[in-house]
Amino acid sequence: MIVQDILFVLIGLAGLFIGGNWLVKGAARLASLIGVSPLVVGLTVVALGTSAPELLVSLSAALQGSNDLVVGNVLGSNIANIGLVLGIAGLIFPVSVRWTLLREEILFMIGFSVLALVLALDGSLSRMDGLVLLVGFAVFTGFVYWEARRERSDIEPEIEEFEELEGLVEATTPWLEVVRLLAGLALLIFGAQFMVEGAVSIARALNVSEAIIGISLVAIGTSLPEVATCVIASLRRENDIVTGNVVGSNISNLMVILGLTALVLPITVTPDLLQFEFLGMIGFALVLLPIALRQTLGRRPAIILLGAYVVFIALTFVR
16 A cells, blocks of 8 residues: 555656646746746746645645645755755855845745744644735745846846746747646646645554655655756856745745645644744754855855755654
């Protein structure tokens, strides 16, 4: 039986990976075609696109009553984005952080992480909490758009890098990108269903909590789009996209995924998650401050990030 559950997880991973990639490409190219700034697309649309697997998995888990899987997936994905994704990218090539805007984004991310913890302290995320998170994301998006217009002349090289990485310079048509986007969404829904069903069954078979499965197996799986984007960007030495994608995705995970899921169905948050995993997420978020101030993530700090991630996952299982 567990073999079948593992197969479900693998099928779900494939659907999430391919669907997430198609959704990101379709959304980014469509936004570019209708005249949205590539910078805004990179910091919002692509970040939302790479967070789409987390969203579909969380909504599916919430509707099935697996609240621990919902929260564990979001917290685990945010920690994986910093410890695993940035660690791998920094290990390939040192990652530079040149945008002043990204430093401010990091402050937003830390602030939103603390806000999510405060809202969850009463043991739940209500529909009102979900609305607060979504309004916070709208404020952040407005800030990104305003900052992008103000600093566009200073970051034109980074915009060109983003266009090249996302394939926005290729000839395409709006209808083709709409089809790509819808096909990606369909695959995400398909993959999320298989992932949740397989993960929950594995957790029950191994007598492991759904929260732990969400923080480890599901979180790593739903972070694959971020891994792919950041590894490609790192190999091409387009470093700013690496950090921008991770930070933007983390903000999307917290504000949009938790917000929308809580709005659809209020989420129960167990004390264990409040005492360890939430604090772990905030701790990993704070690590980005010295990286931004030093404006670089070298191989040695990258190894430390990866080591910290492994230790965190180990402690999660031990607890």
